[in-house]
Amino acid sequence: MSAQQVPVVVLAGFLGAGKTTLLNHLLRSARGTRIGVMVNDFGDIGIDAMTVAGQVGSTVSLGNGCLCCAVDASELDEYLEVLTRPELRLDVIVIEASGLAEPQELIRMLLASENRRVVYGGLVEVVDAAEFAATRERHPETDRHLALADLVVVNKADRVPADGLRAVRETVAGLAGRAAVIEAAHGRIDPELLFDRVVPEGEITGQMSIEDVLYGDEDEHAHPHAAYDTVSLTTAVPLHPRRLMAFLDARPQGLYRLKGFVDLGPADPAHRYRVHAVGRFLRFYPEPWPAGEERLSQLVLIGSGVDAAALRKELAGCELDGPDDTPDEHALWGVLRYVPQDDEPRAEDELPPER
Numbered sequence: 001m002s003a004q005q006v007p008v009v010v011l012a013g014f015l016g017a018g019k020t021t022l023l024n025h026l027l028r029s030a031r032g033t034r035i036g037v038m039v040n041d042f043g044d045i046g047i048d049a050m051t052v053a054g055q056v057g058s059t060v061s062l063g064n065g066c067l068c069c070a071v072d073a074s075e076l077d078e079y080l081e082v083l084t085r086p087e088l089r090l091d092v093i094v095i096e097a098s099g100l101a102e103p104q105e106l107i108r109m110l111l112a113s114e115n116r117r118v119v120y121g122g123l124v125e126v127v128d129a130a131e132f133a134a135t136r137e138r139h140p141e142t143d144r145h146l147a148l149a150d151l152v153v154v155n156k157a158d159r160v161p162a163d164g165l166r167a168v169r170e171t172v173a174g175l176a177g178r179a180a181v182i183e184a185a186h187g188r189i190d191p192e193l194l195f196d197r198v199v200p201e202g203e204i205t206g207q208m209s210i211e212d213v214l215y216g217d218e219d220e221h222a223h224p225h226a227a228y229d230t231v232s233l234t235t236a237v238p239l240h241p242r243r244l245m246a247f248l249d250a251r252p253q254g255l256y257r258l259k260g261f262v263d264l265g266p267a268d269p270a271h272r273y274r275v276h277a278v279g280r281f282l283r284f285y286p287e288p289w290p291a292g293e294e295r296l297s298q299l300v301l302i303g304s305g306v307d308a309a310a311l312r313k314e315l316a317g318c319e320l321d322g323p324d325d326t327p328d329e330h331a332l333w334g335v336l337r338y339v340p341q342d343d344e345p346r347a348e349d350e351l352p353p354e355r
């Protein structure tokens, strides 16, 4: 590897596994390491890009859609070109793949990149320990992703009992071959683990050879997107907390992931609420409205077999309907039940410090 080459690490894992959380931990704790970030969000609104703040001001959102579906690597190359400018002096670039990405495709694109200043730096797969068995059942390709990984982070260790965690770890280790497998809560891994695992040129660790990655059987790709729909919603009308909770409590089984920010209007004018749902897991993280920020609710919903029109209609029904539709003083309680308690980090703890 020449001295000028910047390793590009791919950070992948299924929807909601904790990629953004881990990335923010890295940005916060990798003092001295200059990290460039590319976020490959899924949906019209770049929620992830809004919640990742690069240390060097080099956060680039790849915009709508999934990078692994791009027909050619031109967009990726364009962004790599920007991030590898010598004046940025980046030590490493991390691409956070969308939760529905096919990491093999991303790796292929990186290996095929004509940018001489980058070198593939390995695949980090984040696994949600609590959802692992169910995700694997629905997505057999999980096994193939783990086989490609150089480092697997079994995240959300705090959400499963010790024996369950051990079982997940053993299964993951069996699938991940020679890759390192570590447990983490809230993505708190030692940054050295990631940045030292730069793969020497021409060699990919793990069980698959470089030929497997480059020329692997295309038909094997059961591409997860086909089965998933994304619904994005932006509204300047505040939402009624009680109706929002009724919607969330009754959300359809297929609606696996929901993320974004909501404005609860007069129920709490001082805060916006960051919201995350992953499977049946639901959390709200209140945070002061950033000064000068337009008060919007922005949500991305991802699921399979969901009725997009019905979801839009239900969400529209959560909007406050004129001055008489005012939430009473108890309306916020349902939301507050899902705000993490003191023993669980709040979203702001997972964000990098202000620069």
Ligand SMILES: Nc1nc2c(ncn2[C@@H]2O[C@H](COP(=O)(O)OP(=O)(O)OP(=O)(O)O)[C@@H](O)[C@H]2O)c(=O)[nH]1
Binding pocket: 013, 014, 015, 016, 017, 018, 019, 020, 021, 022, 048, 098, 099, 100, 155, 156, 157, 158, 159, 184, 185, 186, 187, 257, 259, 276, 277, 278, 283, 347
């Ligand atoms: N209890 C617990 N919650 C976690 C942990 N890591 C992440 N979370 C929460 O899980 C939710 C999803 O985390 P994200 O980091 O946004 O997940 P992601 O993989 O980036 O999600 P997508 O971009 O949608 O694929 C958020 O509410 C996080 O706060 C963890 O280790 N334990």
